[in-house]
Amino acid sequence: MSALVEYLISGVAIGCGFALVGSGFVAIFRVTEVINFAQGTFAVVAGFVAYSGLTSAGAPQGVAEALGVLAAGALGLAFGGAAIGRKHTSPLASLVITLGLAVTAYAGEIAIWGDQPISFSGLQGDFVLAGAHLLRQYLLVIGVALLVLLGLGVFFTRTYLGKGMTACASNRFAAEVVGISVRRMGLLSFALGGLLGGFAGVLLIPIQPLSFNSDIDLAISGFAAAIFGGLRSFEMALVGGLVLGVAESLVGGYVQASYETVVALGGMLLLMLWQARRRVELA
Amino acid sequence: MLSATDLVVRLGSVTAVDGVTLSVERGEMVALVGPNGAGKTTLVKALAGLVRPASGTIAVEGRLAYVPEGRHLFYDLSVEDNLSLGAWRGRDRNPKRIYEVLPGLAGLARRRAGTLSGGQQQMVAVGRALMADPEILMVDELSLGLAPIVVSDLADHLASLHQRHGLALLLIEQNARLAFDLCSRAYVLENGHIVASGSSAELERSEQVRRAYLGVGSTPSKVRSREGDSSESARRDGSA
Amino acid sequence: MILLLAAASFLLPLWLSSANLTVYILLGLYAVTAIGLSLLMGLAGQVSLGQAVFFAIGAYTAAVLSLHGLSTVVALVLAPLLAAAVAAVVGVPILRLRGHHLAFATLAFQLIVLSVITNTPFLGGGLGFTAVPGLGIGKATLSSSLGYAWLTWGLTVVVMVVTLNLIRSRPGRALRALATSEAAAESVGVPVVRYKLAVFALSAAYAGVAGGIYVFFIGYASPGSFPVELSVELVVMVVIFGLGSVWGALFGAAGISVLMQVLNQVGTLHGMPQYMPTLLSYAAYGLILVVIVMFLPAGVLPGLRRLWARRPGGREDPMSRQIAPPIASLRSLLRSTRPKTTRADGTPSPEQTRRQ
Structure with a gap:
């Protein structure tokens, strides 16, 4: 019983991280129709910057993480400029560009932080729930992730800027008609994607050490979460992230840790195939 | 002009x-x-x-505003949001003044644009263009x-x-x-x-x-x- | 010209040092794999970010079978067949996906296969196999690198001849239609699904046979030998000189392999940090990919040729056309996911100018 609770809570925490990465995919895809392959890079860079803030710059906990998230947002903006800054770049070309950027970022990450996994301790201590000893960091991850996603929801449905971005997602031509610059909104969505990835990075790095090439795993898991809602719904990205996180955690706990990725990836593949089949039937 | x-x-x-x-x-x-x-x-x-x-x-x-062919509304947004987005480049984002000119829209404010009839959608499209105070x-x-x-x-x-x-x-x-x-x-x-x-x-x-x-x-x-x-x-x- | 190139590349191994001979062999094996991927991406219009998986399947097939006592030659014949069979089975569902979905699906498939290999003791687990025997019949084994070099050379020539003929054949022309517009191809009666699957299987077979030779030459195989980065490398090799072009893939593989060798030498110079070679190779791959797709979407050669043709009074150089026939540009492939739109500023797009 206590083992189950432990797996569930840790799965939910990891799943919240996936949901954040996935929301980054959604934020960018909705506005630009681009799949940002470098979504995992934002998380890695944010985690690394926070680490440097804590260790080299001596920034207090909290400030260092905030710096990391902001750095990821800035990186998102820069990547967006390359991926959609030039006119007439098709979405698939943008995907290949972001893939190239992710690989280029490896070089920068290795040069600054080396090629070994990095971690730092987050919220100290643990708590007991139903007989299970759990890290406090799990609660922090879950709490912050839910707050961020809630804020995201408020941003898109309540603020004028957010509605403008939703308008681009809804009908690009109409957005241009009323004078919204779809390209500028696209850049903004990349910055938002960077921030979301950044949150995932600084929250997860105390639980799972990250190395420069952790971005692929993060991106794949985030993509799997985002695909739950067809890359268009933040709520479904959260659901997807939670399902994925808990499933991985249970498989890792009860079957074998090394099968985690197979389950996640297999699930994502099946889901995509099911969606494709449904699209064909509808059409 | x-x-x-x-x-x-x-x-x-x-x-x-x-x-x-x-x-x-x-x-x-x-x-x-x-x-x-x-x-x-x-x-x-x-x-x-x-x-x-x-x-x-x-x-x-x-100021010039444009109602495109095929209406091109933001179909997943409410009528109110559609209207207020029409003022993207303007100042006054409150759609109230449109309800005075096109009273039929006031009752539809909370409806999703995609659920409206063709005529209602066309009216929203006109209203959205008017939001720019053209x-x-x-x-x-x-x-x-x-x-x-x-x-x-x-x-x-x-x-x-x-x-x-x-x-x-x-x-x-x-x-x-x-x-x-x-x-x-x-x-x-x-x-x-x-x-x-x-x-x-x-x-x-x-x-x-x-x-x-x-x-x-x-x-x-x-x-x-x-x-x-x-x-x-x-x-x-x-x-x- | 082509014969000269063939002769020169055939004789080249005689003068190479053993380290450079290894580069030569790997170059050939990557070229064969890249030609398959180029066919898939350029002709069938499908993006695969997991092509290295078929290289891995070929390598593991050859390794497992030969380690269980099967003749290495038979094992090498079975390697591409199994890779193609896997592609054919997986391709049925996976090729329904389009564009970025397919890209992620192929990547996911590679990660799944690598994960399964890591978790299966029969397949050597995470450590992989060592002491894979050399290629040979009975007692006569191919022991020198020179032998592998010529074997690879022969394979490359065969694959190129087959592929060039395929491109010029009727199905090849139909496939070109597929790359530009699937709907249009379907409407004129091209069996789209079957052709896509066939190209996918063929590209897997190329990767499989290359993987088989690889494992006999190198002598070991582990999941780490076939990382996602290898798939990305293959994509870079394919896009650099223009998609869908056999020669482009060959030169792409050659150019990248040589470049990486140079970077590796720079990176291991005295006083460089240990991670320098990795760093340099990532920077090179990433930047090449970004720059090509952003500025020369048709590939370096076609892009330069267009610039050359655009100079005052310029005419296209017929030789360059021969070296890199522009079968399908990356631009047209990348565009195929979205209904063709006219450029917003009303100026004709390069394709349209060319057609006139």
């Missing part, structure tokens, strides 16, 4: 608008008629600044796909906006009858060229215009063959 001189617009290798000169004066209601594929939509897109012309000049004095409004295919009674209601609204607020209008219409009834002056666009222009009354008297656009003095078969031609050119310029 809106004028185009020797305007040429190319879509790929096709010249959709070829040397068009037209103007709309302050507070005037002008129609642009022509068959499907004549280049009307491309022309208004250029006037609205959404398509860059290959040559020629466009001069706009004052001094000139271009409406592309007001009547397309709508029941005659709905069209006449919308036309009444536009006419009263024109009369009460001095709004200048450029009405792009396939339905020449409606266009001539509503507007004082009109241009006829065919294959990217202005082939006729003048007051609505003059044009209505012109034999050529009557035959081609008002269905008077022509046999049905002729009309059909003309439609066949135009649908082909529509495919070519891709605006249909």
Whole structure:
């Protein structure tokens, strides 16, 4: 019983991280129709910057993480400029560009932080729930992730800027008609994607050490979460992230840790195939 | 207040608008008629600044708003949000003033735009354009796909906006009858060229215009063959 | 010209040092794999970010079978067959996906296969196999690198001849239609699904046979030998000189392999940090990919050729056309996911200019 609770809570925490990465995919895809392959890079860079803030710059906990998230947002903006800054770049070309950027970022990450996994301790201590000893960091991850996603929801449905971005997602031509610059909104969505990835990075790095090439795993898991809602719904990205996180955690706990990725990836593949089949039937 | 001189617009290798000169004066209601594929939509897109012309000049004095063909609402947003987004470049984002002009919209404020009927959607599209507080409004295919009674209601609204607020209008219409009834002056666009222009009354008297656009003095078969031609050119310029 | 190139590349191994001979062999094996991927991406219009998986399947097939006592030659014949069979089975569902979905699906498939290998003791687990025997019949084994070099050379020539003929054949022309517009191809009666699957299987077979030779030459195989980075490398090799072009893929593989060798030497110079070679190779791959797709979407050669043709009074150089026939540009492939739109500024796009 206590083992189950432990797996569930840790799965939910990891799943919240996936949901954040996935929301980054959604934020960018909705506005630009681009799949940002470098979504995992934002998380890695944010985690690394926070680490440097804590260790080299001596920034207090909290400030260092905030710096990391902001750095990821800035990186998102820069990547967006390359991926959609030039006119007439098709979405698939943008995907290949972001893939190239992710690989280029490896070089920068290795040069600054080396090629070994990095971690730092987050919220100290643990708590007991139903007989299970759990890290406090799990609660922090879950709490912050839910707050961020809630804020995201408020941003898109309540603020004028957010509605403008939703308008681009809804009908690009109409957005241009009323004078919204779809390209500028696209850049903004990349910055938002960077921030979301950044949150995932600084929250997860105390639980799972990250190395420069952790971005692929993060991106794949985030993509799997985002695909739950067809890359268009933040709520479904959260659901997807939670399902994925808990499933991985249970498989890792009860079957074998090394099968985690197979389950996640297999699930994502099946889901995509099911969606494709449904699209064909509808059409 | 809106004028185009020797305007040429190319879509790929096709010249959709070829040397068009037209103007709309302050507070005037002008129609642009022509068959499907004549280049009307491309022309208004250029006037609205959404398509860059290959040559020629466009001069706009004052604020201009545009109701695109096919309405193009933000279908997953509410009517209220659709309206307020119309003021993206303006200041006043409160759609209340639109409810005064188009009272029918007040009751629909919370509905999702995608769930509305065609006529209601067209009204939202007009309202959204009005949110920019335009001094000139271009409406592309007001009547397309709508029941005659709905069209006449919308036309009444536009006419009263024109009369009460001095709004200048450029009405792009396939339905020449409606266009001539509503507007004082009109241009006829065919294959990217202005082939006729003048007051609505003059044009209505012109034999050529009557035959081609008002269905008077022509046999049905002729009309059909003309439609066949135009649908082909529509495919070519891709605006249909 | 082509014969000269063939002769020169055939004789080249005689003068190469053993380290450079290894580069030569790997170059050939990557070229064969890249030609398959180029066919898939350029002709069938499908993006695969997991092509290295078929290289891995070929390598593991050859390794497992030969380690269980099967003749290495038979094992090498079975390697591409199994890779193609896997592609054919997986391709049925996976090729329904389009564009970015397919890209992620192929990547996911590679990760799944690598994960399964890591978790299966029969397949050597995470450590992989060592002491894979050399290729040979009975007692006569191919022991020198020179032998592998010529074997690879022969394979490359065969694959190129087959592929060039395929491209010029009727199905090849139909496939070109597929790359530009699937709907249009379907409407004129091209069996789209079957052709896509066939190209996918063929590209897997190329990767499989290359993987088989690889494992006999190198002598070991582990999941780490076939990382996602290898798939990305293959994509870079394919896009650099223009998609869908056999020669482009060959030169892409050659150019990248040589570049990486140079970077590796720079990175291991005295006083460089240990991670320098990795860093340099990532920077090179990433930047090449970004720059090519952003600025020369048709690939370096076609892009330069267009610039050359655009100079005052310029005419296209017929030789360059021969070296890199532009079968399908990356631009047209990348565009195929979205309905073709005219450029917003109304100027004709380069394709349209060319057609005129």
